[in-house]
Amino acid sequence: MIVAMQGAASEQDIHAVIERMVELGFDVHRTTGAQQTILAGVGTPGHFDVAEFKVLSGVFDAYRISSPYKLAGRSFRPEGTKITFPNGVVVGGEEVVVMAGPCSVESKDQILLSAQQVAAAGAKFLRGGAFKPRSSPYSFQGMGLEGLKLLREVADQTNLLVITEVMEISQIELMLPYIDCFQVGARNMQNFNLLRELGYIRKPVLMKRGIAATIEEVLLSAEYILSGGNYDLMLCERGIRTYETYTRNTMDISAIPVLKKLTHLPVFGDPSHGVGIRDLVPPMALASVAAGADGLLMEMHPNPDKAMSDGAQSLFPAQLEKLMAQLRQLAPVVGRHI
Numbered sequence: 001m002i003v004a005m006q007g008a009a010s011e012q013d014i015h016a017v018i019e020r021m022v023e024l025g026f027d028v029h030r031t032t033g034a035q036q037t038i039l040a041g042v043g044t045p046g047h048f049d050v051a052e053f054k055v056l057s058g059v060f061d062a063y064r065i066s067s068p069y070k071l072a073g074r075s076f077r078p079e080g081t082k083i084t085f086p087n088g089v090v091v092g093g094e095e096v097v098v099m100a101g102p103c104s105v106e107s108k109d110q111i112l113l114s115a116q117q118v119a120a121a122g123a124k125f126l127r128g129g130a131f132k133p134r135s136s137p138y139s140f141q142g143m144g145l146e147g148l149k150l151l152r153e154v155a156d157q158t159n160l161l162v163i164t165e166v167m168e169i170s171q172i173e174l175m176l177p178y179i180d181c182f183q184v185g186a187r188n189m190q191n192f193n194l195l196r197e198l199g200y201i202r203k204p205v206l207m208k209r210g211i212a213a214t215i216e217e218v219l220l221s222a223e224y225i226l227s228g229g230n231y232d233l234m235l236c237e238r239g240i241r242t243y244e245t246y247t248r249n250t251m252d253i254s255a256i257p258v259l260k261k262l263t264h265l266p267v268f269g270d271p272s273h274g275v276g277i278r279d280l281v282p283p284m285a286l287a288s289v290a291a292g293a294d295g296l297l298m299e300m301h302p303n304p305d306k307a308m309s310d311g312a313q314s315l316f317p318a319q320l321e322k323l324m325a326q327l328r329q330l331a332p333v334v335g336r337h338i
């Protein structure tokens with residue numbers, strides 16, 4: 001679709017046309033000809049691609065003015081998204097919501113003790129994987145359904161909410177009765193079929209950034225969930241793969257303010273996977289909150305040296321306690337509280 005507006009058209013008129021084109025589902029590109037402003041609607045149900053538009057308009061400085069992520073874009077909900085959980089915890093408000101717990105649920109004793117320590121530190125969610133995406137098929141794969149039941153049981157005893165990872169569509173139904181929030185792991189950020197299904201349910205989802213995903217790809221993946229009608233979505237920076245080998249991943253702190261600017265969705269930081277080294281987790285957690293994170297997802301284990309996964313990056317309980325005290329001091333500086 002090409003719309004040419006005479007040079008006399010006001011910015012207001014031009015914007016009205018742009019808004020209508022966006023409503024119709026076009027990505028809008030704009031350029032200025034000799035006497036007129038030319039707008040091109042690219043994408044379904046349009047017929048032009050950007051290259052054709054450039055040829056047609058006879059200029060080469062056409063630029064995209066609407067984002068390809070229509071529902072995730074900040075302009076869709078400029079005030080920001082708030083998600084209210086069953087016990088009244090709100091994500092996306094003034095509180096910085098902390099989710100903590102072991103990488104994996106390993107046993108009743110381990111997850112009960114974890115829950116008690118996480119609650120004592122003042123976190124609001126218990127995390128713990130029941131279905132684990134492991135690099136090696138020979139590594140511990142998680143406790144499955146048994147792990148989900150344990151999570152629910154100990155979270156209820158300690159007044160915590162449950163977040164845990166979903167790896168495939170068939171697990172969604174199974175998980176629904178036991179959890180408060182689905183976690184989509186980095187490896188599944190581009191499992192588009194899974195994302196689509198998570199769009200059809202009515203339970204919050206926290207989606208992590210893929211290991212090598214650009215910010216635009218994160219937002220396009222978010223679009224898969226939002227377009228199904230599930231708007232209770234949080235995004236999470238968890239480190240990306242770079243040439244640096246000292247840390248497990250490179251925690252892209254800048255992604256937090258960039259995402260906060262581009263989208264209305266709450267943004268979390270996961271410094272545990274972000275750096276992979278326990279003692280680096282507290283500074284990166286503090287940095288995430290300073291950068292505007294709405295929450296933190298962190299690994300803590302009652303006995304990290306014995307953990308069945310990610311022990312090296314799991315905080316000792318006392319470290320979590322200390323970090324929470326520091327976060328309580330820092331948060332007010334950026335207008336938040338823990």
Ligand code: PEP
Pocket residue numbers: 103129133184185186187208238273
């Ligand atoms: C996890 O949270 O334990 C996990 C596997 O995270 P990620 O998907 O970020 O690797």
Ligand code: MN
Pocket residue numbers: 103273299309310
């Ligand atoms: Mn982990």
